[in-house]
Amino acid sequence: MTSGASRTGRQRLAPDVRRRQVLDAAVAVFSEEGFHGASMDAIAVRAGVSKPLVYAHGGSKDELFAACLHREADRLLRSVQSAAGEPDAEPLARLRRALRAFFLALTTRRQGWTVLWRQASTGPFAGEVDALRRRIVEEAADLMAGGLGVPRARVLPYAHTLVGAAEGLADWWLTDPEAAATTGPGDPADVLADLLVAVVGPGLATIAPSGAVSGER
Amino acid sequence: MTSGASRTGRQRLAPDVRRRQVLDAAVAVFSEEGFHGASMDAIAVRAGVSKPLVYAHGGSKDELFAACLHREADRLLRSVQSAAGEPDAEPLARLRRALRAFFLALTTRRQGWTVLWRQASTGPFAGEVDALRRRIVEEAADLMAGGLGVPRARVLPYAHTLVGAAEGLADWWLTDPEAAATTGPGDPADVLADLLVAVVGPGLATIAPSGAVSGER
């Protein structure tokens, strides 16, 4: 159904290939059942291997979950950062590209998103996902501060608001795709990115100017 | 530390009072440990009663958790709705009041918020919290549709965006209070509500007018 399980019972594979299989299965099961709800047996079954193999390649349950978190966080952050592009480009365009990459990443790696946001946001791993979130917020804050010519501390609440808005829109899109499809024609990631920019853009523009920090830019 | 535990070991109380005690303890423990992390023993200790009594008043662990969800969801929704006030009042003012009540509810009933958003948003209870979220979004959508004179389906994505933005801002506020405190002087709930209205207000105003849907309303 999801990732590569199946196969004959016994098959020798290269360690890194198996490790990737195990990680994929772990992400899938963790995303569906949550950390506590997922059992190592279920992960083993999903991966199409036996339980000791999971321990051999993934370590303990905590280590395995942490590995999932790191991999998915890395992928998400990397794709968003690379999509933003050159730092000297137009700030609003960079923001829009980053948002588009974010929405796109959710569909291509939806299970990873679920693990990160809905499973790891609590418990002993909350620090991990908080760190990722904070890095994303920092990116957004840098973008805003640079684009508006305003000190970073001043745009921090707006960055958190923007990221939260993106999350809310993303969750709706993933939860109720047919309703979200009526938003407009074309690539959904494009439509949603445009929509978000349209909502927060004018509001953000008002915090910039009029005497606060005159000279800059 | 939190709610009414303590007391001498034995005390006869009215059933509804005991039930409230058990529910309070359950919300506290669930918010701190999560659903799976919380044990019925821990809830019993927190409530200052014995384990069988927890089962007598709260039912099974699932039923107890569901009861917590229902009560906290009801309280949050009720306070937000009552704060919005008369339907014929100024839409933007209603929105601002509702937002203020929302932010205020987070501090006065922070454990309930934690249980609802960070513990119940996944697993078998995801439907419960999704229902609450959807009702809040509906409120927001009604407010927008009425204020802008636009069909409801059109403002749905904006409603989800607004609610997500409020969540993001709220999480930041609760996670990093001292940083959020630098946002401005005065009652934080007021400051945050104003901030959010300032961010999304101008953007929302642009979606209203200019011929899009002429005849309707």
Place this chain on the structure above:
DNA sequence: ACCTTAACTACCGATGCGTAAAGTAGCCCG
């Protein structure tokens, strides 16, 4: 043929939900 090692079957110990049984003390009624 053989040896390395990936992989499996089977198992242990711990934890936690849920309940049963028996005793104890608060509160109401006579």
Place this chain on the structure above:
DNA sequence: CGGGCTACTTTACGCATCGGTAGTTAAGGT
């Protein structure tokens, strides 16, 4: 004031699940 109803406690246990491991088997290169 005394007796009894019953809410409540203590204690103990059954049962299931799950994390983690020991000992065994077979795949595949050399």
